Amino acid sequence: MSHISAEDVRKVAQLARLQLPEDKVQAYTGQLERILDYVAQLEAVDTEGVPPTTRAVEVVNVTREDRVEPTPVREDLLNLAPQREGDFFRVPRILAD
């Protein structure tokens, strides 16, 4: 049984910059706990002596040549932004924390 506190949920929401109404904290705490319990079933598998892996397909040294290719979609990328100012992306005032 995983133990997630309401405080954990508020912290995760803050780190992910999610606005979480206080009356939803309880519901998400229960849901997150159930998700972790579900994944925790994997702990039943014996991994003794099995090296850790981060991917399903083991490939190493996937690299490319150091070559410049022009970026034809600059305008599209700038226009995708919520706000554009000339050649810049415009973002709201940045708060210290």
Add this chain to the structure above:
Amino acid sequence: MVTAAAAPEAAPAVAQWEAVIGLETHVQLGTASKIFTCASTAFGDDPNSHIDPVVCGLPGTLPVLNQKVLEYAVKASLALNLNVAEHSKFDRKQYFYPDLPKNYQISQYDEPIAEDGWIEVEVAEKGKETYLKRIGIERLHMEEDAGKLVHAGSDRLAGSTHSLVDYNRAGVALAEIVSKPDLRTGREAAEYASEIRRIMRYLGVSDGNMQEGSLRCDVNISVRRGPDAPFGTKVEIKNMNSFSAIQKACEYEIQRQIKAYEAGEPVVQETRLWDEGKQLTKSMRSKEGASDYRYFPDPDLGPIEVSPLQREAWLAELPELPAAKRHRYADELGLSIYDARVLTDERPMAEYFEAVVAAGADPKAAANWISGDIAAHVNANRLSYNALPLRPAQLAEMVQLIEGGEISGKIAKEILPELLEQGGSPKAIVEERGLGMISDPAAITAIVDALLAAHPDEVEAFRAGKTKLQGFFVGQLMKQTGGKADPKLSNQILNTRLKG
């Protein structure tokens, strides 16, 4: 003599305090394209001219490592005596800031490309004995740079109404080099940073241009009461864009922390900015300790393996590094510590010098010409040693003409500007224009006698005790001979004849 001794003692007033300094250096690797995509890394272009879907972190894009970045990072690691990991990986460092388009930075966390190395730093300060110090290096890792923010409505973040973002720099390859906390003074920190820059430039992996941000240093600094005391509270300083700023920022911060402790005030863990205009550090007043980067392996990027064979191949491509050159110049060529330091500062100058010596010039004489008149000419005209019309063999020829007594140093200085502009054989120029040295005693005696006859008053004054007048006669002699008279012989003959 350079001694491998500890730093000279600090002034008595602060002798009990010791500073502990570590540096985090971000070196921009000089590749044409970015670390994970083929957008250009060119500096100074219009905002957002070098962006693409990978740079902007759009869904469905896949970063792929630039092989040149790996090569440069490994070569830099080898030059810093680091152990290159056979297995290494990339991780995501999560934080929200508008200079980071993906809301995470691709970096390396627990398996960096290289760990545990050192460099030797020569610490030279005016009025103090130069000493050598080995500075440990914790690690080197590869990561992507962030974009640049322009705060609108104010020159500072505080008070600005909104910000503008330029992602040209986002995704440019960086090597972050973390030193061990082995530095003790601002001077040592500045020397360490400049040696890192010198090594990167020798390797050709970075231009190390601090004004353009190709080399950036963050300083971690604390003070404690003596070498056995526990570490004090660590403060981070940013925003120094020269080596002298690094030194001054450290020196200011050391004094600030000592004063705080002595006044019974706490030193808080924080990030401070160096203010170049006011020459002080000031708190950024941002919340510290709240960051939680939640590193995890980047699933988009496979692991990196550097085989022993590949490692050896790259090792074989490293040039002779500045510290090795400094030692060789002093030990084998007999140069002073100062000359060795000046000549090895930039690789092209060192290689020019070596070619001149290889062509037969005396090292000390070659060093003087190169670090003096030639460096002045090259720097003033922003030339490169490779393209200098005066080729190393020609300079060697000139040095040999002087040594062989065929021309005077004065004549050499006279023909040097022309040689620097056009090159050519000094020997041919000297012969063609009859600039060879007059070293026939009879010829010089005849000129001296004529001179004495023409200046009876000065001769009388000399004989009455005004021996300083010998300089006047030397001047006259050189004027008459166009600087060609053998100076040593001339002085001898003058002296004998003047004394009558």
